[in-house]
Amino acid sequence: MSSTTIFAARKILTMNHSRPAATHVAVRDGRILGVGSLEELEGWGPHQVDDRFASKVLMPGLVEGHAHVLEGGFWDFTYVGYHDRRSPDGTLQPGLTSIDAVVERLRAAEAAMTDPNAPLLAWGFDPILFGGQRMTCRDLDRVSATRPVAVLHASVHLMNVNSALMTRAGITAATPVTGIARFPDGEPNGELQEFAAMYLAYKVAGGEFFTAPGTERAVWRFGRVAQLAGVTTVADLYNDLSDEMVGNLTAVTADPAFPVRVVSALNGSGHGVDGVEKLRRLVARNTDKLRFGIVKLMTDGSIQGFSARLKWPGYYNGAPNGIWNTGPEELRSILAAYHKAGFQAHIHVNGDEASEAALEVIASVLTETPRPDHRHTLQHCQMADEAQFRSMASLGVCVNLFANHIFYWGDAHYALTMGPDRANRMDAVGTAKRLGVPFAVHSDAPITPIGPLFSAWCAVNRRTSGGRVLGGEADRITVEDALRAITLGAAYTLRMDHEIGSIEVGKRADFTVLDVDPTEVAPEALKDVPVWGTVLGGTVFQAPGGPGGGNA
Amino acid sequence: MTIALTVIGGFLGAGKTTLLNRVLQGRHGRRVMVLVNDFGSINIDAELIAGRQGRTLELKNGCACCTVGGDLMAALLDLQRRPDRPDDLIIEASGVSDPMRIAEIGLADPDYRLNAVVVVVDAERVRALAADRYMGDTVLRQLAAADLLVLGKLDLIDEAQGDAVRAWLKATVPHVRMVPSRYGAVAEEILFLDADHPKTADHVHGHAPHADFATWSAETSRPIDRGRFAEAMAALPPGVVRAKGVLRFADDDSTRPAVFHMVGRRMSIEPLAEPADTQPGSRLVAIGIPGALGPDGLWPLLNEALR
Numbered sequence: 109m110s111s112t113t114i115f116a117a118r119k120i121l122t123m124n125h126s127r128p129a130a131t132h133v134a135v136r137d138g139r140i141l142g143v144g145s146l147e148e149l150e151g152w153g154p155h156q157v158d159d160r161f162a163s164k165v166l167m168p169g170l171v172e173g174h175a176h177v178l179e180g181g182f183w184d185f186t187y188v189g190y191h192d193r194r195s196p197d198g199t200l201q202p203g204l205t206s207i208d209a210v211v212e213r214l215r216a217a218e219a220a221m222t223d224p225n226a227p228l229l230a231w232g233f234d235p236i237l238f239g240g241q242r243m244t245c246r247d248l249d250r251v252s253a254t255r256p257v258a259v260l261h262a263s264v265h266l267m268n269v270n271s272a273l274m275t276r277a278g279i280t281a282a283t284p285v286t287g288i289a290r291f292p293d294g295e296p297n298g299e300l301q302e303f304a305a306m307y308l309a310y311k312v313a314g315g316e317f318f319t320a321p322g323t324e325r326a327v328w329r330f331g332r333v334a335q336l337a338g339v340t341t342v343a344d345l346y347n348d349l350s351d352e353m354v355g356n357l358t359a360v361t362a363d364p365a366f367p368v369r370v371v372s373a374l375n376g377s378g379h380g381v382d383g384v385e386k387l388r389r390l391v392a393r394n395t396d397k398l399r400f401g402i403v404k405l406m407t408d409g410s411i412q413g414f415s416a417r418l419k420w421p422g423y424y425n426g427a428p429n430g431i432w433n434t435g436p437e438e439l440r441s442i443l444a445a446y447h448k449a450g451f452q453a454h455i456h457v458n459g460d461e462a463s464e465a466a467l468e469v470i471a472s473v474l475t476e477t478p479r480p481d482h483r484h485t486l487q488h489c490q491m492a493d494e495a496q497f498r499s500m501a502s503l504g505v506c507v508n509l510f511a512n513h514i515f516y517w518g519d520a521h522y523a524l525t526m527g528p529d530r531a532n533r534m535d536a537v538g539t540a541k542r543l544g545v546p547f548a549v550h551s552d553a554p555i556t557p558i559g560p561l562f563s564a565w566c567a568v569n570r571r572t573s574g575g576r577v578l579g580g581e582a583d584r585i586t587v588e589d590a591l592r593a594i595t596l597g598a599a600y601t602l603r604m605d606h607e608i609g610s611i612e613v614g615k616r617a618d619f620t621v622l623d624v625d626p627t628e629v630a631p632e633a634l635k636d637v638p639v640w641g642t643v644l645g646g647t648v649f650q651a652p653g654g655p656g657g658g659n660a
Numbered sequence: 661m662t663i664a665l666t667v668i669g670g671f672l673g674a675g676k677t678t679l680l681n682r683v684l685q686g687r688h689g690r691r692v693m694v695l696v697n698d699f700g701s702i703n704i705d706a707e708l709i710a711g712r713q714g715r716t717l718e719l720k721n722g723c724a725c726c727t728v729g730g731d732l733m734a735a736l737l738d739l740q741r742r743p744d745r746p747d748d749l750i751i752e753a754s755g756v757s758d759p760m761r762i763a764e765i766g767l768a769d770p771d772y773r774l775n776a777v778v779v780v781v782d783a784e785r786v787r788a789l790a791a792d793r794y795m796g797d798t799v800l801r802q803l804a805a806a807d808l809l810v811l812g813k814l815d816l817i818d819e820a821q822g823d824a825v826r827a828w829l830k831a832t833v834p835h836v837r838m839v840p841s842r843y844g845a846v847a848e849e850i851l852f853l854d855a856d857h858p859k860t861a862d863h864v865h866g867h868a869p870h871a872d873f874a875t876w877s878a879e880t881s882r883p884i885d886r887g888r889f890a891e892a893m894a895a896l897p898p899g900v901v902r903a904k905g906v907l908r909f910a911d912d913d914s915t916r917p918a919v920f921h922m923v924g925r926r927m928s929i930e931p932l933a934e935p936a937d938t939q940p941g942s943r944l945v946a947i948g949i950p951g952a953l954g955p956d957g958l959w960p961l962l963n964e965a966l967r
Binding site (some may be wrong): 278279283284285286302303304305306307308310315318348350375377378379380381382406417428431432433434435436437438461465 | 764
């Protein structure tokens with residue numbers, strides 16, 4: 109006979125309308141047996157009461173609907189971001205708010221290296237936050253005059269390198285490619301962007317940026333970083349899913365100590381229609397903790413990289429329109445293949461021209477092959493206007509909005525990329541809620557840190573890192589709605605809302621354990637609600653380095 | 661030995677893979693690596709396949725074809741780790757990318773020499789695509805990046821429409837050279853033209869004769885003036901789509917001659933690596949549309965370039 113554990117908590121936020129709050133939840137075989145008072149649950153027979161959460165608040169395990177296992181790979185390298193970030197072991201990596209501080213951390217990392225030829229690789233740098241001051245090779249030459257140093261930007265579309273790396277890569281004033289930034293005298297200053305310039309650097313130092321995410325260690329770290337943020341299900345939303353990667357994901361997620369469920373989406377733009385068969389085979393390997401069945405499709409680039417596709421009037425600073433990675437015509441042929449095979453598509457769209465094209469493509473595919481409850485989801489969808497949201501509602505399309513962008517790049521969007529009008533309405537959570545479009549909010553880690561409570565805070569407060577509030581009351585959502593977006597909302601977009609996302613009978617016993625009630629703190633403090641840990645399928649995982657300390 | 665890099669761009673369905681299929685299966689003796697977006701339309705005769713390893717299809721003729729799986733950067737870095745280096749690398753740019761962005765690798769990486777950016781154009785659709793609200797700017801960027809345009813799907817339109825497309829392309833990208841894709845049969849000539857053994861178009865692999873494709877050659881034992889030669893080549897009429905030469909310049913005291921390539925409008929001159937050229941003098945060959953050069957062919961141009 110299976111044992112029954114009844115967890116007692118100060119409060120349980122269930123996301124179940126018929127029983128929004130409770131004090132006890134009974135768990136058997138990793139699933140929720142009942143929710144209510146102790147008295148109501150005792151009827152299930154013999155049980156043990158676990159009251160370690162008696163002073164804590166439980167909510168449904170948080171669901172990060174859009175991240176990448178790349179986050180786990182990047183922790184092989186030195187973090188030099190502007191904002192604080194928790195590493196997989198739970199230690200806080202303080203944000204670096206000056207270029208000198210970046211250099212200092214790199215020097216420390218360099219001093220700890222033993223192989224004099226190995227490149228020093230770092231990630232997470234974002235020059236946009238240094239008020240126009242750019243990092244150059246002169247800064248990085250202070251780290252090492254001999255060892256190649258490469259610092260990947262948060263956007264992953266640019267990098268800074270030192271002179272030693274440029275020498276090895278053969279990058280000089282005469283190198284005839286675009287994307288090599290220069291000092292006034294014409295000499296390259298070490299900031300690289302665009303395909304060829306990045307390639308030259310990757311070729312001599314930086315290949316590890318591509319191999320690190322494919323390892324078992326990366327999957328472990330990805331899971332740990334997610335768990336620290338209170339996540340119990342995380343979507344890895346663009347994976348080549350090579351045999352080796354699938355093997356690693358299968359092995360790691362099968363380990364009882366691995367603390368999250370992973371949903372890994374096949375990179376459909378890379379596989380084309382050939383991927384349909386592959387996805388069929390992968391679905392047969394699904395487990396409780398590893399899910400396949402989603403295809404991720406690309407369209408445009410990123411707004412802050414000026415590669416997103418914008419409708420008229422285009423970029424606020426006059427930059428030319430961005431690029432397609434997959435154009436509408438090809439998107440249609442690929443989407444149609446997966447749609448007809450019964451799979452769900454998550455489509456990357458940043459600019460409003462991309463979201464418009466994607467909606468037209470979805471409408472066309474649905475007209476040809478109607479399919480109830482397809483839940484195709486627009487990802488990021490940062491610039492969609494109200495008409496596009498009306499279209500999503502009528503087409504049954506879900507949206508996962510990149511709310512973290514409001515904080516991290518909102519000021520840049522206001523001043524440079526979109527201008528005030530469109531920046532004010534960006535990542536339109538309020539519109540999605542008002543028009544009944546099923547929605548979630550996400551981090552796109554490693555682009556921004558995984559943290560559903562932070563994403564929820566962004567959706568509620570719409571505050572930029574510079575302190576500006578984007579949009580008005582109608583653009584915001586309530587704390588309750590935001591908490592729903594990071595649980596049941598995200599679960600719905602992953603077609604898992606029957607299994608996870610709320611605390612109700614029959615669902616998996618996945619909880620996030622908080623030290624305070626997020627519905628009782630000031631909305632401005634939502635991001636600061638401490639995560640004690642999680643429960644996954646009834647197993648308790650205390651967050652290392654979190655409040656209360658200890659190791660899981 | 662540098663690897664000759666050719667980037668094949670062009671909109672989805674324009675006919676890029678027709679060109680690639682032919683190059684992959686050709687008996688040109690070159691070891692060609694082709695990076696494609698997917699194997700979908702690559703159609704290799706089963707008898708020619710030597711084996712398949714992961715993403716790579718190895719052919720018995722020494723060529724190989726590899727899918728990039730949506731990440732060209734990773735594929736290029738993988739390529740570098742392979743023990744065997746190809747003579748030629750041909751990258752099929754995705755239908756929506758700017759091929760020049762990829763081709764820049766051939767300008768900056770000493771392991772490569774940029775042979776050409778070849779853009780395949782769907783003659784039936786190109787003008788409509790250039791006006792498309794989503795794709796217009798992308799198509800124009802691709803055309804602007806081209807050293808050589810290959811016009812496909814001409815059989816789907818009549819002669820007048822074909823002339824109109826050509827006129828539109830000339831007005832849109834004035835300096836580009838173009839060739840109809842029915843010369844797909846001579847794709848290998850365009851890419852690998854052999855200065856020592858230029859085939860006449862009629863001999864290309866025993867396919868039906870391409871009487872409408874011309875080959876010219878000229879040679880001299882006198883040293884060549886570098887500046888005048890460059891001027892003469894730049895003045896070649898647009899119907900000349902490919903030239904290659906082994907040249908001895910007056911200002912070059914090296915015992916090794918230089919090798920000259922022209923694909924479309926792109927030209928390069930670099931020292932001949934190996935095998936060492938033992939023939940004295942300079943030789944120049946070119947292919948193109950018949951009548952593009954006068955009855956004396958390349959001779960007047962080469963004479964102008966003499967010191």
